[in-house]
Amino acid sequence: MRIVLVQVRVRPDAVAAFVEASRANAAASLREPGVARFDIVQQADDPTRFVLVEVYRDDEAPARHKATLHYAAWRDAVAPMMAEPRTGVAYTAAAPDLSGWA
Amino acid sequence: MRIVLVQVRVRPDAVAAFVEASRANAAASLREPGVARFDIVQQADDPTRFVLVEVYRDDEAPARHKATLHYAAWRDAVAPMMAEPRTGVAYTAAAPDLSGWA
Numbered sequence: 001m002r003i004v005l006v007q008v009r010v011r012p013d014a015v016a017a018f019v020e021a022s023r024a025n026a027a028a029s030l031r032e033p034g035v036a037r038f039d040i041v042q043q044a045d046d047p048t049r050f051v052l053v054e055v056y057r058d059d060e061a062p063a064r065h066k067a068t069l070h071y072a073a074w075r076d077a078v079a080p081m082m083a084e085p086r087t088g089v090a091y092t093a094a095a096p097d098l099s100g101w102a
Numbered sequence: 103m104r105i106v107l108v109q110v111r112v113r114p115d116a117v118a119a120f121v122e123a124s125r126a127n128a129a130a131s132l133r134e135p136g137v138a139r140f141d142i143v144q145q146a147d148d149p150t151r152f153v154l155v156e157v158y159r160d161d162e163a164p165a166r167h168k169a170t171l172h173y174a175a176w177r178d179a180v181a182p183m184m185a186e187p188r189t190g191v192a193y194t195a196a197a198p199d200l201s202g203w204a
Contacts, residue, residue, distance in 0.1 A: 003143045005107075005153060023197040041105045041193035050196065051107060053155065091143035094152065095125040 001036075002059050003091040006052040014081035015047055021081075022052070025074035029054075032068065034061025048083065062090075103138075104161050105193040108154040116183035117149055123179045124154070130172035131156075136163025150185065164192075 010018045022040050029038040036055040043049035056062050065071055112120045124142050131140040138157040145151035158164050167173055 002146075005143075019196050026197045038197075039195070040197040041107075042196040044104075044192040044194055051193065090146040091153065092146055093141070094121050094144040095128045095140075095142040 028070035110152040127176035
């Protein structure tokens with residue numbers, strides 16, 4: 001299991017468009033066999049800040065995700081919306097065990 | 103829906119004890135009606151860093167969680183394990199919609 005948390009800050013005028021583009025990407029990503037979850041959360045006290053909570057079934061799944069057409073479409077669509085570069089950090093699951101994630 | 107991401111850095115000699123205490127707390131927390139998920143992820147390139155991914159069904163559930171005996175036991179058990187103070191940030195769900203979280 002491989003979890004990636006991506007910190008995103010978007011331009012204030014791009015919040016709604018970012019949510020729309022990211023929901024489409026999340027829905028398509030959930031159809032990838034290697035993707036267990038693809039959640040988007042929005043900071044309660046700053047709606048321009050988001051975290052993508054990406055849960056992959058194996059270590060190679062993130063690279064496969066980045067090779068998809070829907071990822072490329074999302075990446076290009078949101079590029080002008082970014083207020084700063086995105087940062088991603090990779091994690092392993094400490095709890096629950098693997099069966100709890102899928 | 104209310105999501106809280108808690109950033110944790112533990113002392114290097116406390117990693118295993120932190121995981122054990124936090125798994126027990128996660129299991130007990132998942133029995134709270136207001137808790138939809140309580141995941142613990144460990145940073146891939148720095149095993150002393152964790153994120154608690156806490157997903158609550160409503161805005162009051164985090165406070166109810168902090169009033170439980172298992173939370174108090176965890177808080178006290180891990181206090182000497184912390185390398186720095188924990189930081190928590192609250193989020194709302196941008197995707198999937200509520201039905202996808204529960």
